[in-house]
Amino acid sequence: MSDTTLEVQGLSTHFLTRAGVVRAVEDISFSVGRGRVLGLVGESGSGKSVTGFSVIGLVDPPGQIVRGKILFQGRDLTKLDERELQDLRGNRIAMIFQDPMMTLNPVLRIDTQMIETVLAHDNVSREEARQRSRDALGMVGIPSPDERLVSYPHQFSGGMRQRVAIAIALLHRPDLIIADEPTTALDVTIQAQILAEVQKLAREVGTALIWITHDLSVIAGLADDIAVMYAGRIVESGSVAEVLDRPMHPYTHGLIGSVPSRNARGTRLRQIPGMTPSMLNLGPGCAFRARCARADAACAADPPQSAPSAGRTLRCFHPQLEMTA
Amino acid sequence: MSATSHDAAPMPPKQETPFRRFVSEYSESPVAVASFVLVVLIVSIALLAPFISPQNPYDLAQLDIMDGRQPPGSKSLEGLTFWLGTDDQGRDMLSGIMYGLRISLGVGAGSAVIACVIGTALGLIAAFAGGKTDTGIMRLVDLQLSFPAILVALMILAFLGKGVMNVMLALVIVEWARFARTARSAALVEARREYMEAAQCLALPKWRLVFRHMLPNCMPPIIVIFTILVARSITLEATLSFLGLGVPITEPSLGLLIANGYQYMLSGKYWISFYPGIALLVTIMAINLVGDQMRDVLNPRLKR
Amino acid sequence: MTTWMLRRLIQAAFVMLVMTVIVFIGVNVIGDPVEILISPEADQAERARAVAALGLDKPLWEQYWRFLSGALQGDLGRSFVFNEPALKLIAQRMPATLELAITAVLLSVILGIPLGLYAGLRPNSIGGRAIMGASILGFSLPTFWVGLMLIMVFAVQLGWLPSTGRGPTRELFGVQWSFLTWDGLRHMAMPALNLALGNIALVLRLTRAGVRENLPMDYVKFARAKGISPNRVVFVHVLKNILIPIVTVVGLEIGGLIAFAVVTESVFAWPGMGKLIIDSINVLDRPVIVAYLMMIVLLFVVINLIVDLLYTVLDPRVRLETKE
Ligand SMILES: Nc1ncnc2c1ncn2[C@@H]1O[C@H](COP(=O)(O)OP(=O)(O)OP(=O)(O)O)[C@@H](O)[C@H]1O
Ligand code: SF4
Ligand SMILES: [Mg+2]
Secondary structure (H helix, E strand, O other): OOOEEEEEEEEEEEEEEOOEEEEEEEEEEEEEEOOOEEEEEOOOOOOHHHHHHHHHOOOOOOEEEEEEEEEEOOEEHHHOOHHHHHHHEOOOEEEEOOOHHHHOOOOOOHHHHHHHHHHHHOOOOHHHHHHHHHHHHHHOOOOOHHHHHOOOHHHOOHHHHHHHHHHHHHOOOOOEEEEEOOOOOOOHHHHHHHHHHHHHHHHHHOOEEEEEEOOHHHHHHHOOEEEEEEOOEEEEEEEHHHHHHOOOOHHHHHHHHOOHHHOOOOOOOOOOOOOOOOOEOOOOOOOOHHHOOOOOHHHHOOOOOEOOOOOOEEOOOOOOOOOOO | OOOHHHHOOOOOOOOOOHHHHHHHHHOOOHHHHHHHHHHHHHHHHHHHHHHHOOOOOOOHHHOOHHHOOOOOOEEOOOOOEEOOOEOOOOOEHHHHHHHHHHHHHHHHHHHHHHHHHHHHHHHHHHHHHOHHHHHHHHHHHHHHHOOOHHHHHHHHHHHHOOOHHHHHHHHHHHHHHHHHHHHHHHHHHHHOOHHHHHHHHOOOOHHHHHHHHHHHHHHHHHHHHHHHHHHHHHHHHHHHHHOOOOOOOOOOOHHHHHHHHHHHHOOOOOHHHHHHHHHHHHHHHHHHHHHHHHHHHHOHHHOO | OHHHHHHHHHHHHHHHHHHHHHHHHHHHHHOOHHHHHOOOOOOHHHHHHHHHHHOOOOOHHHHHHHHHHHHHOOOOOEOOOOOOEHHHHHHHHHHHHHHHHHHHHHHHHHHHHHHHHHHHHOOOOHHHHHHHHHHHHHHHOOHHHHHHHHHHHHHHHOOOOOOOOOOOOEEEOOEEEOOOOHHHHHHHHHHHHHHHHHHHHHHHHHHHHHHHHHOOOHHHHHHHHOOOOHHHHHHHHHHHHHHHHHHHHHHHHHHHHHHHHHHHHHHOOOOOHHHHHHHHHHOOOHHHHHHHHHHHHHHHHHHHHHHHHHHHHHOHHHHHHHHO
């Protein structure tokens, strides 16, 4: 098996709404290797979730993938029919959703929702499916899983529900997990426990992970690589060590500057001035230029993707090489 | 409406009054406009029936039993064409329908108006008085609405006996509760608006507040409910008359016309029931469609 | 759970009590009790005797007490027309009405849910739009007129189905039922459909609205992300969610159907209690009227109780709340 689990090339996902075209994801490329963790960061509305849904083929209408390839273990997912995708979903590729309160069906018991996932892909007995569901619940640190299996979602807290969702994602030990801000609702100790569990899985089973988050400190501790999204594009990517230590894109600088731990105690958190542009009918040019201190006339054109060093990409005319104080 | 002296002041030619906006938004749907035209037409026919109908169906002198149960298009002994045929009494169905519409619309709209006045008043009282009065009125409304209209109407007719007045009373009793509920919730929303607070600060008398300020602003949802309930009253009256509990046989509404034709339908003389049925249907559908569109236009939640 | 049940039972009993008061007042205060309770054919002396026998010269509260204790013992007077206990008459006719109403409920679920699912899953297809258009008709067409048209088309013109009556019946649990014979079923087809029409439209719209509302929810997307089949997503995940409001509404509508059977039974000459009540109103057979009203209110209260119970069984969220 090749070392690259997922390779996305030039992916564009647009929403053709009545008000106009929303280019939620525009010409992005990245790859995740076996057992590696890619952190996908960016502010709200930058297209992170849409990227994830594009990969598992669950973009809501009126959205659709308009260009690009999604190569999963060499197979282009955009070419597969619904039936083939269904076989992969939940089996080889799993996704954990952003809002744990909404992801579980409120009127079905946890065991129903877990067992059906096992049975959808493996020809095993109900008893064995239940056993595997129980083990998965134990793995994500849910106490007395037997009792919990016969509960309904509303009997769980948000954090517990997210752990159930994570357990469901782990059921088939998938080759790729897309985790959409999975730990935001969890408290710090649980978060650490889950991160450790996931890392273990990545190492032992070779699962590749796309970890979507706002939280750079999670990325710093967990991910191998990072891709920074802004207004539907990946503006900078590379290994975590390099990008966080020597960021080049002004937006990445801004993101790092706004992480609390990097600021001296007592000084105000530095915010990136300005607002995310509306994605509706976004014109050409660097989308960040309205908020960028380095912007000039050149930035009215689309900055092309460059490779400042091996394994790194960048979309900016005037990279910022020194750290801002 | 406005005094002439005001008209002299320079004004933009097309002022965006709420009414104008309502009209323009309402007109966006061709079906709704057509329905409105139809309603106007139907009401005109009902009002003008004595002048435009070929025959006075209540005047027994004009009827000839020999003309009974003639199919549509046949001619009477005196050369009058029965476009929609005749009933068993030799009554021209077209005339019968025109006069029947009068009664159906009259009973339907009349009871809806009375129910509207009573219900709205009680709704406003409930909203304003609050406390025990409010709870009492609303309990009554709930009890009323938890039983189907037909059952309540049957109960009242069972106590009072049949007849037009009793049918109208039954319709009023069936419908006041919906008006009360609508008026109360609209009033509660209005009560929280700034102008109410402002008016209260000016220490205007309470009744003045209710009638001059609050009621006009509560009107839109009440008008919508009114339209829909007129259609429902007409249906219910027709149903009760069909069951023989409503209007007297001498002045039949559409429902009774249909009932009269029922026995002949089995022998294939369909027109006696069929055409009054179509008239009833068109009337109800048109009013309902008008009500639907008004609801869509006036409902603030659906506003873009 | 038990305290909740107890509270609902007390509530139900209270509603029944209120209804006896309303019916009592309706009969004794609004109407003329002498005319209502004594056969119109009775002469002067008979009247006086009956007034004394019925206790109409006693104070109102005492009369009410007699009425109530009579009602509790199943004694609601005798029919003038049939000269039989009114309650017995109603009870004899009730199976025919219940049979019709229950068939109508089944029809509205069996037809309404699939049509609603289709219209909800394919809202822009021709079929979906046609279904919605037809449902508007289903709401605004007067029941009795639709019944006439059914008779005209299927009985008179095509001759496929019998126009009126109940057809042959067969006994089960000591009661006569139409649905046990083929000809009985043929007799029931049109009245049941006629009665169901409004409810089919209602269930259809509820289902469609539920599908439209639930499909964009995250739990549906998550279910799909688990790789389970589209059929299971719709028929287990989505349907289970929309079934809760549907069951509630349909359950509450059963009472309405029984009341509305009055119209359908008159059109199709179906010998149920609805037909009986219309005949009784027409000939002023007031004891039967009173018995009918009390009976139907009882049915209403019982049905509401059952629906409440069913609701708690279906919806785990409510179930647990009431348990605690
Ligand atoms: N169904 C939809 N219709 C139209 N536009 C959509 C739809 N779903 C998403 N979008 C657009 O796509 C863009 C990206 O959304 P996405 O959910 O991927 O953001 P995100 O990066 O995940 O943000 P967050 O951190 O808030 O989850 C947004 O600007 C949004 O307006
Ligand atoms: S391209 Fe120009 S505007 Fe965009 S980030 Fe770089 S410098 Fe700023
Ligand atoms: Mg997101």
